[in-house]
Amino acid sequence: MQLDASREPAGCPTALFGLTGDQLAAEMESLGEPGWRGRQLAEGLYRQRVDALSAITTLSKPLRTRLAAEGRQVGRPRIVQVFQSVDGTERYLVQGPADQPGQTVETVWMPEGDDGESGDGADQPQESGEGKPWTRATICVSSQVGCAVNCQFCLTAKLGFQRNLTPGEIAGQVVAVMARHAVEVGRDRLNLVFMGMGEPFLNYDNFMAAVRLLVQEVGLSPQRMTVSTSGIVPGIERFALEPAEFRPKLAISLNAPNDAVRAQIMPINRKWPIESVLEAVSRVNLRPRERITFEYVLLGGVNDAEGQALEVARLIRRAGLPAKVNLIAWNPGPGIPYVTPHPPAVEAFRTRLAAEGIPSYLRRPRGRDIYAACGQLKRTVEG
Ligand code: SAH
Ligand code: SF4
Helix, strand or coil, X not given: CCCCCCCCCCCCCCECCCCCHHHHHHHHHHCCCCCHHHHHHHHHHHHCCCCCHHHXXXXXXXXXXXXXHCCCECCCCEXXXXXXXXXXXXXXXXXXXXCCCCCCEEEEEEECCCCCCCCCCCXXXXXXXXXXXXXXXXXXXXXXXXXXXXXXXXXXXXXCEEEECCHHHHHHHHXXXXXXXXXXXCCCEEEEEECCCCCHHHCHHHHHHHHHHHHHCCCCCHXXXXXXXXXXXXXXXXXXXXXXXXXXXXXEXXXXXXXXXXXHHCHHHHCCCHHHHHHHHCCCCCCCCCCEEEEEEECCCCCCCHHHHHHHHHHHHHHCCCEEEEEEECCCCCCCCCCCCCHHHHHHHHHHHHHCCCCEEECCCCCHHHCCCCCHHHHHHHC
16 A cells, blocks of 8 residues: 655544643633633543543533534544454554544554663663553554655565654554553553654654653653654754653664665665764753663674674764663564574674673564564555
8 A cells, every 4th residue: 555655644633632731722712611621621632531522521511512513523543453462462553533444553562561661760660550461561652654764674664655643643542552451640650662653753743742742641751752763863953952851762773883784774874874863862961861772673694793793882882872772683574685683693792782881682572473563564464
């Protein structure tokens, strides 16, 4: 399925989900209602996670009827298909209210996830809600339908760029999954990673608007959120200016020890080479104990040699940033000409980084049996 790349969304003009508390207040006032009714609406949408106007019982029935008559709806994205892995991972196809059937993005729920937050302080013990089958969880969120960046190893790249998601469509993935698993804000240990389909920094305004909704209205902490970018320098520069109260942690998809290898697997490197990315990253005002994550997809015979681990370590030391490396063995996909690295090579790579003083973590493959690689599920289902 290939759509016109220039097609802009979308979203759903009648959707209330995605509006801030202030915008909801303005909507109410435009109907001649007091502005504080907007707060009640926000409570319903983002805290009680209602998915129909009729369920917002703090609003009078005539008002709910009136909103519906004006064509307004909650309009939160819906989980339209669920795939459950034996390891507890759940993968969803999520669809916005204005989407044609089949225009979906992927969202992933990883209970007890080794999801990239290891070793950065976010994994300190904290009580999770009683009686839940998990003590912590991570939701992996998409930012675009498809992706324009064209990394050679990535399945999402094969979809091409279809469109940007709206703030409501990005935040809505999180709220829909939180509702499904009855996540309690402030009680359960929930992390978000913006590492699903798409390049968040090529949809910067909508991505950051979604983060603000998730912080301000849903009540999640930006210190439990990580955004991953392939190295879009203007995006990183804007990100460095965001106030700490709305700034997630930053991960960079490094994936190579030098520009030559990186340009071969990530053509975007020709536009923004490693040094320019590191320069932009160095402008981010890190919080105490915060580190930059460098993600590294190991491709057999391409970037997984021990000597390359040494090169990565030197590169990171030279950058002089508090950093850690998250390694992940490449998840294979149809029509992609790479091979999964041999397990001993993976271990040697990690050991070498550690010996060089670079904290490194190997991400467990999640949901292998349900096609866990980025973009893989959508391509498998919609074939
Ligand atoms: N576009 C952003 C975020 C989404 S991709 C980015 O590239 O950073 C999230 C991560 O998944 C990236 O680090 C990417 O390198 C990695 N990735 C993509 N395809 C993969 C695959 N087949 N196996 C393992 N990791 C993959
Ligand atoms: Fe896009 Fe990230 Fe995939 Fe590269 S790795 S094509 S930036 S989703």
